[in-house]
Amino acid sequence: MTVAMVSDDPVFLATLAEWSIKDHLLPWSTRLLVLTRLPLGRLNNIRRTLSMTKSILLLFTQSSTLSATLFVDLPYSPEGTQPLAVGFWSPEKGLHTTSSFLFYSKKFSMLAHRPRLVVSRVVLGTEKTITIDDPDFPGQKKIIGVNAENELIETIAKAMNFTTKFVRPADGHWGYLDSDGTWTGMIGMVHRGEADIALGLFTMTPQRHTVVDFTFPVAISYARILSARSAPEVNLWGFLLPLSTEVWVAILAALGVLMLFMMVPSCLPHQTLTRTRLLTSAYSCVRVFLQQDLIKKQDWWWWERVVLGVWMLITVVLTDSYAGNLVSLLAIRTISESIQSLQDLIDNPIQVLTVKGTAEEDAFRTATSGLKKQVWDLEKQNRLRGIPADEMEGVTEILLSSYAAIINLEVYQKKRMAKEFSRRGKCIFSLSRSRYVPSLESMAGAKNNPLIPALAHKVMQLTEGGLYNHWQSVFFPNLTVCLSAPTKIAITSALAIRNIWGMFIVLAGGYILGLAALCLECCFKGALRHNIF
CATH class of the missing domain: 1.10.287 (Helix Hairpins)
Known part of the structure; x- marks a missing residue:
């Protein structure tokens, strides 16, 4: 759809531009044609709207000859930058282009002014971070995560010509709707305009979609239960x-x-x-x-x-x-895997951990019946505990030092298992066979921000090309090693008494039966005097 706006009233143009952004009157799919005789200096109030939409400005000259110059405002233009003149129109010569820039092109596919976009992210305990010199801002440092998500956003940044500045939400959450009606975490930062992009594998939910837009899905994931593997056990019998x-x-x-x-x-x-x-x-x-x-x-x-x-x-x-x-x-030796389902969490006296502000936690919190509701009711027994995303580093010690299990997206559970396998050389965690809360995972951006469709296109190209999965395997080379870890292991050490003490129980039982038979024979000695044996 194409919308034409004709006016020489700067107040009208400014008001309409403000409403367009505030009330999302002009989605990215709509083409806007603005025709006016006002000079560029009086159009500063509408230039942000022009830069964030598919817009062309036709500026007519006030002379005896009717003519107009065509301008395009580029997104994230520095203050004081003039719009790009892309053509000229007159009744005699018609439309004549003066730039290779297409009128209604995807302006966000290649950002001309190389802006620095604010990226909100939370560093998880399964990830490694490093501090490097910022190549775009000499003298400043830049903290980056060594993971597939960071590689994804950096690759897109090079392709779309922008730089990144990573910021952390104060509460360390991914983002959920609080009881006071405000959004927390990374979702809240994007919604309030404090960040351009929320980096992470965000579960697409209808509630989140009311305040943010999502890119093309990066992955399809489920929530699974992670618990420590028990020590090898000896079967008594x-x-x-x-x-x-x-x-x-x-x-x-x-x-x-x-x-x-x-x-x-x-x-x-x-x-x-x-x-x-x-x-x-x-x-x-x-x-x-x-x-x-x-x-x-x-x-x-x-x-x-x-x-x-x-x-x-x-x-x-x-x-x-x-x-x-x-x-x-x-x-x-047999390794038991007692926690394989939500019912196991309910039946066993185990501490249940969740990640605060995630869609997985929200699925349990909002459940009105069934196993999810019963799991969330464990909070009343002090058996359910939420942990902020940026405090996940200590979860490994909690799982190993106490009888506990954590519910989280399987992609992060696998990363934790791979990290500990690389460090210890053995599988110390067990992942449940049951899966819950199927979800599409993607990055998020401000609602109706035209940057998001451009990001989505790049994400689709990279994920369908297999690069995201490749980066996962590069940064976590043991990602799948522990997924099918054996539940029985062979021991080459000498047998201990605990390995065969069941046979001694049988021997003791035989002694007791023999003693009982002796007592009976003594008691009935007279009756056995004529024994046929």
Whole structure:
């Protein structure tokens, strides 16, 4: 849409220009054509509007011959800079351009005066910062973050011809709507005009979109739970693990059936074997299973030899399989991952951490039902704590020194895991499998600021070209190492008593049963006087 404004009244032009900016009457997509006979010196009140919109100024000369000069005000022009004359019009010659600058071009694609834009950012605990000499302002220092986001904005700055000045919000927050109706953090700085760009991975939300505009998404992310990995644990009943439960049941059932089979002849009408021999044969099955020698007899029947021989073969295979697996399993330690969902946070007596001023925290704070509401209610039990974004450096020690977990965007959780892996050489954190609060992450700028569409175009080019992901891998080379860390590890050290003490419990239980049997035999000695054994 093209809007033509014709007036020689400076008050009218100034008022309309003020309303256009204050009430966003002229979005970037609208083309504005201003026709006036006022001299340039009386148009200073509207030049900011002209510079921040797709506008052309037609300044008619007050002479006998009708003619007009076409001017374009460039954005972020220094004070006192004259607008750029781009053409001339007259009834005789028509329109004649005097500059290669296109009339309705994207003025923000290449900023002519190399302005210094204020970039609001919060340095997270997962990031490294360095102080360097500012090449654009000799004698001044510049603090930059060594991360993919900083590389992204610096690359865009070179492409669009501007420099950056990083500032930190006083509260250290990303930005949320406070109870008094004001915006905090980086979002608040952009909304109040204290910063041109808010640098970071901001979650796009309808509430934030009412006060800021977002660039093309840099990433798609989710909120996940990060907690410390537990120490390797030894399974008390690990000596039972070489064989599955079904195999143990099958072995005991086979032993019982075999013992009954050995006693079948005792049920025949004319017993050919004495009862004592039958019980001895049945007991031999148990001795074979326990790898003991057989009772020496001179009159073994062939059917007994065949049955016991087959049972010996099966027992040899089972015991060798059991021994081989047991050696492997005794060298395995299990690492439990108890915190995998919001329900785990609720059920376990764990301290829950969130990042203040983030959309993820807001999703839990505004929940009216479900698990998110239950997690937020942990605040009443002093189990929920919010941490400002610029104090995230101490989160690692909190997670390692106490029973705690943090809910944050997975991209930052991965960075923390990668940073600690690079420093310690091992994975010390566990990331939950469950994901929450899916979101589009991008940079933010002032509402209806035409700089944002130009930034969005550059961001789209860089992200679709894979440069952002490349920078992530460069600055965090171990970004994915701990995502699939094993939950079982092999130990090559000597076995300790804690590794096999479950077997001693079984031994102690056998002693107790033997003692109980001894007591029973002593009590019923008279009844056992005619023992058939």
